[in-house]
Amino acid sequence: MGAAVGKPAFGVAVAPKTQAEERLALAEHALLQWTRSPGADSGIWDAGASYTNRGLLAAVDEVLLLAAENPFPLPEAASARRRLDSAVGAAASRMVEEFLRVRVWNASLLRGAVHRLSLASTNQSRLIFPSAGERNSSAGTGGVVDASDGSRSRASSSVPHEVAALLDAEVWDDLDLICPAGVSVLHEIALRVVRAGCTEVLFRAFANAPCDVLDSFLSILRVECSQQTTEAVIKRWTTVTEIIGKAMVAMRRQLYAQNPGAFDGFRDEYLLAIAENRILILLDFANGFTSITSHEKLVYMLGMYEALTDAAPSLLLLLSGARKEAISERTQGILTKLAGAVRIMVSGAIAKIQGDSLFPHTPSAAGGVHPLTRDAMTCVELLARHRTTLDLILAGADERGSLAGVVSDLIAGLERNLQRRFAVACADAGGSRHLFLANNISFVLSRVADDDGVASLLGDAWAARRRSRVEQHVASYAASSWGPVVALLDTTACGRGKSAKVLAEFNAAFNRSRDSEMCREVPDPVLRAVLRNAVSEMVVPAYCAFLQKQPKLGKSARYTADDLVELLSELFEGESTDGIKI
Incomplete structure (x- = not known):
C-alpha cells in the first residue's frame, strides 16, 4: 500500500455506516489513545520483550487486516479510505516506536568492564618530554616513562584487566550478546511493517537503533572524557575503538545464528546501519583531535593513528556498498590529517631538542648527564616503538624520509645543543667540557645499546x-x-730547582685536582672505570719516573705509586659543589 507514516490525522468523528467502518473506528480509537499521550504509553512490549499492551497490538493488526481486505474500493467511500490510509501510517509508526524500544542486545556482562574503563587510572604518561616529577619518578628505569611494549594490542597498555581481556577476539565467543526474546519481537515488528508497505520507514529507523553493547562503551567518550586530559581521552578512544571493532564482529555472528523470521530480510541493513552509525561516532571523535600539533602529544597521536589503522579493516568488513565506500574515504581523510599532525609534531620535537632556551638551566652535576639528554633518549625510545607507522608517515612527505633520519637528526641536534650550552656556561673549563660530553655521549650509547629498536x-x-x-x-x-x-714533575723543562720543592708542588696540585674531580659525577660505571684508568696511566708512570730519577726522595715522598692508584680510584663519585650550570 505504501501509506505515508505519521500520526493519524483523524478528523471529526463520523458515525460508522458499515461493519468495516465500525471496525476501523475501534482501531482508530486505540491508536488515537497512543497518539495523544505517547510519553505515558508503555508500549506493546517492554524492553525485555514481554507484552504490556496486547490491545494496542490488536488494533495495529486490525488496521492492517482491513487494509488487506480493501473494504472501501468505491469512490463514495473515499473518506473512509483516507482514514484507513492514515491509520495504516499510524500502525507502522507504532511499530517503529516499538523497534526503538525493544532490547535486542545484552550488555549486562560488560558492565564491569565499562565501569572499570571509565574509572581507569591514567597516571602513566607517554609524553615524549615528561615533567620534572615524571622524570624523577622514572629515573630508576633509565627515564622510560611508559613500559608498554608497542605490540599490536596497543590500547591494552595501562587498562584494567577486565578491559584488556576484551581486546582478545576469542573472549567475545563466550559472551552472550543477544537477547533471543528481543529477536522474536523484531520478527513481529518486521511482519507488520511489511504488511503495511512501509519498509522504508523501518530502514530509516535503523540509524537510530539502540545497541547497549556498543553504546555503553561509546558513552565513556561522550560523557566520561569531558573532564579528562587529552592524553587520557586519546588512550580511551584507542581502547574503545578496538573493543567496538571486535564486538561488532561477534554481534554479527550471533545475530546470524538466530532465526529472526520476517526480520531476516532486514538483518543485513540493520547491522550495516548500526555499524555505520557507531563508526561515524568514532571517526568524528578522532577527527576532533587532528588539529592538535603539540609535540608533547606525539606518542598519543601515533597511538590514535595506529588504532584507527588497525581497526579500519575489521570495521569496514561490517559495511558494504556505498556505506563502505563513504566510511573508507572518511577514514582515509582522517588518517591523512593525523599523519600531517604527526609530521608537524616530529619537527617540533626536534626543534625542542635543538633549542637553546627551551629547557630551564639546571645543575650539570659537574659533568653528569643533562636532563635534556635523558628526555631526548626517552623520546627516541618511545618513537622507536612506532617505527613502521612513522616510516609510512614520513616517507616522501618529510625531508628526513624515515624514523632513522629523524632519530639521527635529533641526536645530532642534541649533541650540538649540549656543546653550545657548556660553551656558554663555562667557556674556559676544558676538562669539565670533555667530561660532560663524554658522560652524555656515553649515556646515549648506553640507551641505544639497551634498546634493539x-x-x-x-x-x-x-x-x-x-x-x-x-x-x-x-x-x-x-x-x-x-x-x-x-x-709539574718535569724539572728540566721548567728549570724550577730543588726536587723536594717540585714534589711538594706536585702533591699540592694532585690533592687539589683529586678533591675536585672526586666530586664530579660519572653515572656509568664502565665510563667511570675508563676515565680512572686514563688518569692513572697519565699520572702514575710519570710519578714513578720522577721518583726513580730522584732516589733520595724515596723515603720522604708522601705517596707511593700504589697510593696514587688507590686515591685515583675514588674519582667521579659525584656530589660536586662547583656551581656550574648549563
Missing part, C-alpha cells in the same frame, strides 16, 4: 663513531685536567 635504526657505524668520540673526550679530559699536574 633504536640500535637497529642507527646502525653499527653510527655507534662506532660515537664510541670514538667518547675515547677522544676521555683522552682530552685527562690531558686538560691532569696534564698540568703531571707537568
Whole structure:
C-alpha cells in the first residue's frame, strides 16, 4: 500500500455506516489513545520483550487486516479510505516506536568492564618530554616513562584487566550478546511493517537503533572524557575503538545464528546501519583531535593513528556498498590529517631538542648527564616503538624520509645543543667540557645499546663513531685536567730547582685536582672505570719516573705509586659543589 507514516490525522468523528467502518473506528480509537499521550504509553512490549499492551497490538493488526481486505474500493467511500490510509501510517509508526524500544542486545556482562574503563587510572604518561616529577619518578628505569611494549594490542597498555581481556577476539565467543526474546519481537515488528508497505520507514529507523553493547562503551567518550586530559581521552578512544571493532564482529555472528523470521530480510541493513552509525561516532571523535600539533602529544597521536589503522579493516568488513565506500574515504581523510599532525609534531620535537632556551638551566652535576639528554633518549625510545607507522608517515612527505633520519637528526641536534650550552656556561673549563660530553655521549650509547629498536635504526657505524668520540673526550679530559699536574714533575723543562720543592708542588696540585674531580659525577660505571684508568696511566708512570730519577726522595715522598692508584680510584663519585650550570 505504501501509506505515508505519521500520526493519524483523524478528523471529526463520523458515525460508522458499515461493519468495516465500525471496525476501523475501534482501531482508530486505540491508536488515537497512543497518539495523544505517547510519553505515558508503555508500549506493546517492554524492553525485555514481554507484552504490556496486547490491545494496542490488536488494533495495529486490525488496521492492517482491513487494509488487506480493501473494504472501501468505491469512490463514495473515499473518506473512509483516507482514514484507513492514515491509520495504516499510524500502525507502522507504532511499530517503529516499538523497534526503538525493544532490547535486542545484552550488555549486562560488560558492565564491569565499562565501569572499570571509565574509572581507569591514567597516571602513566607517554609524553615524549615528561615533567620534572615524571622524570624523577622514572629515573630508576633509565627515564622510560611508559613500559608498554608497542605490540599490536596497543590500547591494552595501562587498562584494567577486565578491559584488556576484551581486546582478545576469542573472549567475545563466550559472551552472550543477544537477547533471543528481543529477536522474536523484531520478527513481529518486521511482519507488520511489511504488511503495511512501509519498509522504508523501518530502514530509516535503523540509524537510530539502540545497541547497549556498543553504546555503553561509546558513552565513556561522550560523557566520561569531558573532564579528562587529552592524553587520557586519546588512550580511551584507542581502547574503545578496538573493543567496538571486535564486538561488532561477534554481534554479527550471533545475530546470524538466530532465526529472526520476517526480520531476516532486514538483518543485513540493520547491522550495516548500526555499524555505520557507531563508526561515524568514532571517526568524528578522532577527527576532533587532528588539529592538535603539540609535540608533547606525539606518542598519543601515533597511538590514535595506529588504532584507527588497525581497526579500519575489521570495521569496514561490517559495511558494504556505498556505506563502505563513504566510511573508507572518511577514514582515509582522517588518517591523512593525523599523519600531517604527526609530521608537524616530529619537527617540533626536534626543534625542542635543538633549542637553546627551551629547557630551564639546571645543575650539570659537574659533568653528569643533562636532563635534556635523558628526555631526548626517552623520546627516541618511545618513537622507536612506532617505527613502521612513522616510516609510512614520513616517507616522501618529510625531508628526513624515515624514523632513522629523524632519530639521527635529533641526536645530532642534541649533541650540538649540549656543546653550545657548556660553551656558554663555562667557556674556559676544558676538562669539565670533555667530561660532560663524554658522560652524555656515553649515556646515549648506553640507551641505544639497551634498546634493539633504536640500535637497529642507527646502525653499527653510527655507534662506532660515537664510541670514538667518547675515547677522544676521555683522552682530552685527562690531558686538560691532569696534564698540568703531571707537568709539574718535569724539572728540566721548567728549570724550577730543588726536587723536594717540585714534589711538594706536585702533591699540592694532585690533592687539589683529586678533591675536585672526586666530586664530579660519572653515572656509568664502565665510563667511570675508563676515565680512572686514563688518569692513572697519565699520572702514575710519570710519578714513578720522577721518583726513580730522584732516589733520595724515596723515603720522604708522601705517596707511593700504589697510593696514587688507590686515591685515583675514588674519582667521579659525584656530589660536586662547583656551581656550574648549563
